[in-house]
Amino acid sequence: MTVDVTTDVLVVGSGAAGMYAAVSAARNGADTVLVDKSLIGRGGATIMAQMTVAAAVGEQEPDHWTHHLQDTLESGRGLCNEELAAILCEEAPLRIRELDEWKIGWAREDGHMKQVMAPGHGRERCVYVDFLNTGPAVARTLRTQIGRAGNLRRASELTITSIVVNDGQVAGAVGLNMETGAAVTIQAKAVVLAAGGLTRLYQRNSASVNMGGDAYALALRAGAELIDMEFVQFFPIGHLAPRLVGMDPIMWDPFRYKLGGRLLNSEGDEFVQNYGHAETSNKYTAPRDVASFAILQEVAAGRGSPAGGAYLSFEHIPEADLRAAFGPVIDRLAANDIDLTKRGIEVSPIAHYHMGGVRVDGHMETGVPGLFAAGEAVGGANGANRLSGNALSEAFVFGERAGRFAAEAIGNRVGSWSNEAARSAIDEIMAGRHVATRQSGPGLASMLVTLQKIMWQDVGLLRTANGLANARALVQNMRWDIGDYPGASDHRFALSMQEWFDLRNSLIAAEAIIASAQTRTESRGAHQRGDFPRTDVDQTHNLITRLDGEGLSVMEAPLVSKPFNLIPLEAAE
């Protein structure tokens, strides 16, 4: 068979990282194709991001990227890949200024970009677009650039199911045509994996449907390695109840930060201070992991809210102050029957971001020649705990680099497509197409719900050897149960088939988290072990996960360190 599409660089996923990579590959001379399983620019985390982007542009007050780096490394609890973290911090200002030229509309004040404080940053460093509009503005701006690029084609509704590797290097990819259920073959000299994160694996999450861990499974199955998969970041006060529609579940944070909302248990008492962090009544200072842990412990002790979280109360704040701080949001809350002057809302930790991910070098290339990665899919830069605002910077910076170095790499490479190498990937789609259409009854969606419960219960905020072993056995059984190809098909809008590929990926990504979490017998950053509550200096190394056949293996790797000199801020001005 002949391939359906031929290109130099294929970019998988069109969030901030993928769109930036595509623009960058194209402007560096490569014929580029950008695809997404959802609609271009809309399917992932990027368009949902509401808050801020960290970059030492130094417009609000003197700043230098080495100070941003220092804060990033500190937050990462000793595990950051210092080369990647330095790249992130040094190049973030370039990308912020480029987006400014592309008219993203960063908030301004007295003629300069407005930068605000965010937890963990030593200075006013975070830019944003009003009002809670950063992500949509990013998506719109990059989509415009995509539309302007010459040698760049793009397609929605193509779910990449396998990266094709031939003779030890990338040859392209195979995907599922969502509209028809058919297999699509794409020959490419380089592939950039920018398929986003995995927080949908958890019962309580801030994810879109397309954040089930595809990038990690695609990389592993192509022979690439993952790094530090045990570090999933939980956001302490995600919205839990009452049902709030049309608003992001992480929306409470800036308001709590601004106004000092109180966290209360079912007895109406503040409790965070009982877990080793003195939080005075109206200040919100406990680090994310402490607040999350405290809420879970209260729930476990029978003092949780009815839905299984804690109350966040603003009842002590005068109505006028609430109105001033919440702005138009207060009316959207009213439409949800939420009156903050009358009662608290219920909050809970929710899975929010993944620090671990595909292992790459400074060129964003994996160990498989021609396979690059960018964005949240990449692991290492943020170590054991990410600083707020670093995720979008990472998506811009790594996306730009992945596209640029992919375009460079194709110069000395000929396309190495072979039908043989793509055969099994094509066959599993074809096999799925031939099973009966329209099976009613619960399907794979209910298996995903089961997986989400397992991950929440045993692989969430507090882990133990028993819980992890239990979870791993269940996940391995599910990997076995789903079989080798989709068990239901639908030839127009192939959602059932896509769901099978999604679930296969989610199960592999889940097992990778579990395997890594089993190996790290200490507590550090986002990885907390009930049976090993302390940090162990002897485990100050990274953990690398590989797929050998069907089985996952984990091994230690030394840190990537890169000494730097903190530039004094007077000199930097």
Added chain:
Amino acid sequence: MTERLARLKIQRGGPGEAPAYDDFEVPYREGMSVLDALIWIRTNKDSSLAIRYSCTNANTCKECMVRVDEKTVYACTKRLGTTPVLVGPLTNKRLLRDLVTDIVPPREKLSLLLGEPNSEE
């Protein structure tokens, strides 16, 4: 105590087929959206129901537009009550299946990348 139920009549089928309607009962939760109910149906009753959505809560992806009682709405922000509703696909877009229509912008269509004849109506 009997459980409160939300009732949905959902249009099924593909282009060129006479629309069929399936009735579903869904456990009612205070404040739930039409999308919550559609997800519940796919998870618990009928996984062959085709729907399109991404962001689920934030109302930013704008992928979930359907018609509820003949009005175009976002499924993720349209509240459900306990009176029955009729849910159908957008009528001004090409129907793919059930509640899913072709809302992909012209220059982002996979058929264009594949060099297929334009499938626009």
